Amino acid sequence: GDSVTQMEGPVTLSEEAFLTINCTYTATGYPSLFWYVQYPGEGLQLLLKATKADDKGSNKGFEATYRKETTSFHLEKGSVQVSDSAVYFCALSPRGYSTLTFGKGTMLLVSP
Amino acid sequence: SAVISQKPSRDICQRGTSLTIQCQVDSQVTMMFWYRQQPGQSLTLIATANQGSEATYESGFVIDKFPISRPNLTFSTLTVSNMSPEDSSIYLCSAPTGGANYGYTFGSGTRLTVV
Numbered sequence: 001g002d003s004v005t006q007m008e009g010p011v012t013l014s015e016e017a018f019l020t021i022n023c024t025y026t027a028t029g030y031p032s033l034f035w036y037v038q039y040p041g042e043g044l045q046l047l048l049k050a051t052k053a054d055d056k057g058s059n060k061g062f063e064a065t066y067r068k069e070t071t072s073f074h075l076e077k078g079s080v081q082v083s084d085s086a087v088y089f090c091a092l093s094p095r096g097y098s099t100l101t102f103g104k105g106t107m108l109l110v111s112p
Numbered sequence: 113s114a115v116i117s118q119k120p121s122r123d124i125c126q127r128g129t130s131l132t133i134q135c136q137v138d139s140q141v142t143m144m145f146w147y148r149q150q151p152g153q154s155l156t157l158i159a160t161a162n163q164g165s166e167a168t169y170e171s172g173f174v175i176d177k178f179p180i181s182r183p184n185l186t187f188s189t190l191t192v193s194n195m196s197p198e199d200s201s202i203y204l205c206s207a208p209t210g211g212a213n214y215g216y217t218f219g220s221g222t223r224l225t226v227v
Contacts, residue, residue, distance in 0.1 A: 041216045104153070
């Protein structure tokens with residue numbers, strides 16, 4: 001079945017550091033890929049998405065590129081802020097409307 | 113994209129009782145999904161709720177424990193029945209959104225503590 005693997009956390013960075021959170025997936029066909037963010041005590045918010053190979057999703061300075069050859073969707077940000085501290089979930093969905101399969105989540109802690 | 117209002121946002125319940133969680137979507141959606149997020153864990157799908165038919169439950173979840181209603185295309189409820197401390201989790205509903213904003217919108221979650 002479909003699965004998503006993302007790097008273990010917590011990831012601890014200083015403000016303005018470069019961020020990479022790795023995400024790889026296993027799926028048949030061509031799934032859509034997502035990054036969701038969960039701030040402390042809140043629900044999930046869609047951060048960015050990509051629906052086909054080589055697409056780049058971007059939002060709030062975060063980027064991720066759909067790499068079919070490496071089945072990856074790594075999340076990057078050039079300069080993190082304290083306010084980026086949250087849990088980040090990589091997820092996939094098969095073509096069409098169906099359920100999301102989530103990775104285990106990666107906690108990011110950014111210190112001033 | 114759709115907006116989902118979920119309530120209650122949190123509750124503390126006695127074991128053996130039941131809690132019903134409500135989700136209201138501001139537009140019509142064909143499918144709604146219910147997830148459980150146990151402390152420090154990822155999201156696990158409980159069931160898919162379609163209007164006009166019984167919900168489809170994932171392995172490990174049963175209707176007697178988690179009855180779901182879907183009376184129309186904008187509303188759904190999940191009941192956690194005969195609760196035990198192991199049911200302490202965050203419960204989230206979700207719905208797909210289409211068009212240019214294709215994705216999935218989530219409610220803000222219900223943080224349930226069973227004592």
